[in-house]
Amino acid sequence: MISTIQQRSDYTFKANRSLGRHGWLRLTPAYGVKLVEKLLANVDREAIVIDPFSGTATTALVAAELGHQAFSFDINPFLIWLGNAKCRNYSEHCLIDIRKQVKQVLKEYKILIGGDNWTPKIFHIERWWSSDTIKILSALRTALVNQFGEPEDNDDYNLVWIAFCRLIIESSSAAFNHISMSFKETVDEHDCEYIDELFLSIVELILMSAQQNICGSVQVVKVDARHITELDGIKIDKAITSPPYPNRISYIRELRPYMYWTKFLNEAKEAGELDWLAIGGTWGIATSRLNSWQLEDETLPDEILATVNTIKISDGKNASILAVYVLKYFYDMHLHLSSLRSILKDGCELHYIVGNSTFFGNMVDTAALLSESMRVLGYSKISYEIVRKRNCNKSLYEYCISATW
Ligand SMILES: C[S@@+](CC[C@H](N)C(=O)[O-])C[C@H]1O[C@@H](n2cnc3c(N)ncnc32)[C@H](O)[C@@H]1O
Incomplete structure (x- = not known):
């Protein structure tokens, strides 16, 4: 079955380039408008939508174009500025x-x-x-x-x-x-x-x-998705998002030129500090800090610990630091899925687009491992399916994990 899965560029940022506001600025890890539209089909217009990993605000903009109220979180100040700028009306x-x-x-x-x-x-x-x-x-x-x-x-x-x-x-x-x-x-x-x-x-x-006005409303706000507290009492009906993947790709790499020229970044060390806040970040200081990072008291699913262990005992170069990287990624995502619960309406549906990765030939099955976190945290109706092949490497895919709170 897997051999017939396509790369589906219509589900990636590539298809957004010709779609009005969605095409204003590229971010390679952005997902396609079509994918969000599919996930939002049949949702009531009154439904409140959230994307806790906003990026270029694709989810929020699609939702607002369909008339929804949308909230979007990110820790990157440039992306927060860009998201709000993309989603507001101009006279x-x-x-x-x-x-x-x-x-x-x-x-x-x-x-x-x-x-x-x-x-x-x-x-x-x-x-x-x-x-x-x-x-x-x-x-x-x-x-x-x-x-x-x-x-x-x-x-x-x-x-x-x-x-x-x-x-x-x-x-x-x-x-x-x-x-x-x-x-x-x-x-x-x-x-x-x-x-x-x-x-x-x-x-x-x-x-x-x-010129094309947007009928819904969007607020892109600076919130660390690992520590969500509350949203002025507002509860969410639908979460659609694509968090970072455990693949050592830092958003800051691609965003640097924009961020420097707009003065959202002024010094090289600020980029490392920002990437330390980003889940899966590895830029500058974000990698060296992993040396002293320790897992705090949180019960992670055994499957996550087992995957981390296979990386640790492999004979790859820097295997132990990369094992810590993967452990911290899943720990941060676990914190996120835990704190998100406080703003979800009962019955809220969630859709997470995630990618797997490999470390020294050991598969990190992100969809399966995050599904385990969701199960431990009390989410129900958890399932996942492949959405698309990521590149010509046969073993890298994007999945959609769906669950209900
Ligand atoms: C894969 S991108 C999202 C792309 C988005 N779906 C789009 O279409 O543009 C993941 C986003 O998560 C953000 N992020 C990483 N760590 C975060 C955290 N702790 N809290 C909130 N956002 C975070 C990154 O800054 C990045 O913008």
């Missing part, structure tokens, strides 16, 4: 104003090129952009700040900054043909004309799709 006046002011900025910013403009402290920035392109981008950024303020200053101008994020990634040497981001072999040189045209076309695309 016609605001869109006209942005279009006019952007054209003005593009006429005027060139005199700033070569001046003392702020540039982000990205490690090895020359791998991303040539020094001349950096001068153009920094001058444009300065002019945009003069006109619109910094990204968090004025919600009406969020769209300008989303367009700027897309400009910096499209003018960079980032390559996305692997599971995680890498670099092209050469760094392209761009002149002002190219940057102006690219920026204008991105702004236009974003303004066009922002």
